[in-house]
Amino acid sequence: MKGPLISAAILALLATTAAAPAMAASCDITVGMVMPLTGPAGAYGQAGAKAVDMAFRDFNDAGGVHGCHLNTDARDSESQGTVAVDQATQLVDIKKVPVIIGGIISSESIPILTSVTAPAHVVQVSPASSSPTLTQLCEQGKTNGVFFRTITSDALQGTAAAKFAIDSGLKKVAIIDVNNDFGVNMVREFSSAYKKLGGTITSITPYNPSQASYSAEASSAMAGDPDALYLVSYPVDGATIARAWISGGGPQKFLLNDGMNSPDFISAVGAKYLNDAYGTSSGTDETASTKYFYSNFTAFSGGIKPEAPAADRSYDAGAIVALAIAKAGKGDAAAIKAAIPEVVAPGGTPIYAGKDEFTKALALIAAGKPIRYEGVIGPIDFDHCGDITGPFRLWRIQGGDIKTVGQMSAEDVMKITTGAP
Structure with missing residues (x-):
């Protein structure tokens, strides 16, 4: 199936991210990267690819x-x-890569894992695929332990969204969600927590991506007189749905998922319609890596903001892969798989983002000493399924800007899930 024509900007991005084998030194190691540079999730992939490039630039400048x-x-x-x-x-x-960074969205990462990386025992690190299905595949013994991700599961994010909705006065919502693994899981987790917290869901309307119009879905979702719309989508389709909702007379109050934290979404819908829009994202525990990335990414990327969906955690994915390859000492998938948890393990010397820090890390690795990379999103600990836990960022759109208004800890989210006091 043919996708949209790739623009000159995307061709330029591919040129900067794709290695040219004829130019590479014989000892260089190639890492695969599969990301949505075009299509509904293109904004995620473009930001993610540039962030990985930045991490590899910093690592190579430090000595490789x-x-x-x-x-x-x-x-x-x-x-x-x-x-x-x-x-x-x-x-x-064909390229025999030992690692693939990607996908970004779960509907890419899951089939890559089940059809390609797990059977081949090739490491896969996703910066932004949050579906609980990825954890379930691990628990069922179907991943061969090759999968890691630098984003929290929707099993927690859906619950955080429910609590934030109630706290923000959104107590009666309609839901429109993308009809894929990500959307289905997010809605399931949200619905369970939202109802437990006293909220009312008036309707749930799945949609198929990349439609020219979503007027029918918006009209259907308005049944039951909801106070707001919970929109689980991507920036391009999400903007089309929001416009249909607004033009059909739906209330201009929205709850949004993490990927809708996008300036492109705001400009496409119109900032004046989104002053009562609230959202949740995987959050950060600020470190020196956070400060470095936020100070340098826009210049490196040619204008992409560090707040862009998937950017921060894509840098971390690239940094962890790079440091794990250094610890393995070679481009061997099994050795890299074993090294990934080790380069973030508690007890090692803290290492942060950037050339100088990676130079220190390489010296420690060469001396046989442990390191602990503390990322842009904060300290990272992988469990046996390659999952992480962390806080959730609470944000809203005001005057066309996305503003952080709070944070919810993973522990507080778990209390809602378990019913603990």
């Missing part, structure tokens, strides 16, 4: 792996699972 550089071979998934699998298959079978 025994003087050898890490390169990326970046592929566009076009926001489609089937395309993502095709691209990942080429990277694994």
Whole structure:
């Protein structure tokens, strides 16, 4: 299936992220990258790819792996699972990459994992795929332990969204959600917590991506006289749905998922319609890495803001992969898989983002000493399924700007889930 034509900007992005084998030194190591550079989730993939590039730039400037550089071979998934699998298959079978960074959205990451990386025992690190299905696959013994992610599961984010909705006065909502694994899981977790907290859901309307119009879905969702719309979507489709909702007379109050934290969404809908829009995202525990990334990413990326969806945690994915390859000492998937938890393990010397910090890390690794990378999103600990826990950022849109208005700890979210006091 053909996707949209790739623009000159995307071609330029591919040129900067894809390694040219003829130019690479024989000792260089290539890491595969499968991200949605086009399609409904294109904004995520473009920010994510540039953030990984920045992490690899910093690592290579620090000396690389025994003087050898890490390169990326970046592929566009076009926001489609089937395309993502095709691209990942080429990277694994033909390019023989030991690691794939991606996908960004769960509907890419899940088929890549089940069809490509797990059977091939190739490491996969996703910066932004939050579906609980990925944890379930691990618990069922279907991942071969190769999957890691630098974002919290929707099993927690849906609950955080429910609590934030109630606290923000959104007590009677309609839901429109993307009809894929991400949307279904997010709505399930949200619905359970929202009802437990006293909220009322007037309707749930799934939608299929990339439609020209969503007027029918918006009209259907208005039944039951909701106070607000919980929109679980991506920036492009989400803007089309929000416009249909507003033009059909729906209340201009919104609850939004993490990926809707996007300036493109605001400009496409119109800032004046979104002053009562609230959202949740995986949050950060600020470290020196956070300050470094937020100070340098826009200049490196050519204008992409550090707040862009998936940007911060994509840098961390790239940094962790780079440091794990350094610890492994080679581009071997099994060795890299074993090294990933070790480079973030408690007890090691703290390492932060940037060339100088990676130079220190490489010296410690060479001396056989442990390190602990503390990322842009904060200290990272992977459990046996490659999952992390962390806080949730609470934000709202005001005057066209996305403003953080609070934070909810993972512990507070778990209390809602378990019913603990």
